[in-house]
Amino acid sequence: MTEPLDPEMFDPLCPSDLMPIRVGDKWAGMIIRCLGHGPRRFSELRVxxxxxxxxxxxxxxxxxxxxxxxxxxxxxxxxxxVEYALTPLGRSLLGPLDVMCAWAEEHWDELLDAREASPAPGRAG
Known part of the structure; x- marks a missing residue:
């Protein structure tokens, strides 16, 4: 049996849409990370x-x-x-995701500054 997922696995103050590099949609990278330690049920992923x-x-x-x-x-x-698990192809993304997360963490302040300086979508600058 796999260890339960940490409910605080993702910082709520860290919006996934801040990450400029994406795999799939807004949530795909986080789902892949949740499945990194083994198969999970839908309700486990929701935590x-x-x-x-x-x-x-x-x-x-x-x-x-x-x-x-x-x-x-x-x-x-x-x-x-029903359980969801990474395929070998999905598992091959774990390393690149770790690198992208480390990059985002290193450049977090710069990313936030750029977002705050940019006009909101639909607003003239």
């Missing part, structure tokens, strides 16, 4: 990804599955359960 709706998590998981990064396994039985 550290508390800012995501069930609908968006489902859409992101389907996109990751379509792209060959995540495998969905349905276990039949009286209490049917």
């Amino acid at each position: 550290p990804l508390r800012g995501i709706t069930a609908k968006v998590l489902t859409q992101s998981l389907r996109a990751l599955e379509r792209d060959g990064l995540v495998a969905r396994t349905v276990y039949a039985g009286p209490a049917q359960r």
Whole structure:
């Protein structure tokens, strides 16, 4: 059995849309990191990804599955359960994601300054 995910795995003050480098959609990188230590059920993923709706998590998981990064396994039985796990291709993204996260952490202040200096979308500068 895999250790439970840390509910504080992702800093709520660190919006994922601040990361200028993305894999898939806004949530894909965080989902891949959640699956880095083994298969997880949908409800387990919702713990550290508390800012995501069930609908968006489902859409992101389907996109990751379509792209060959995540495998969905349905276990039949009286209490049917579904687990999501990284494929070998998805697992190969863990190293690059670690590098991107380290880069973002190193440049965090610069990223925040640039965002604050930039006019909001739809506003003239």
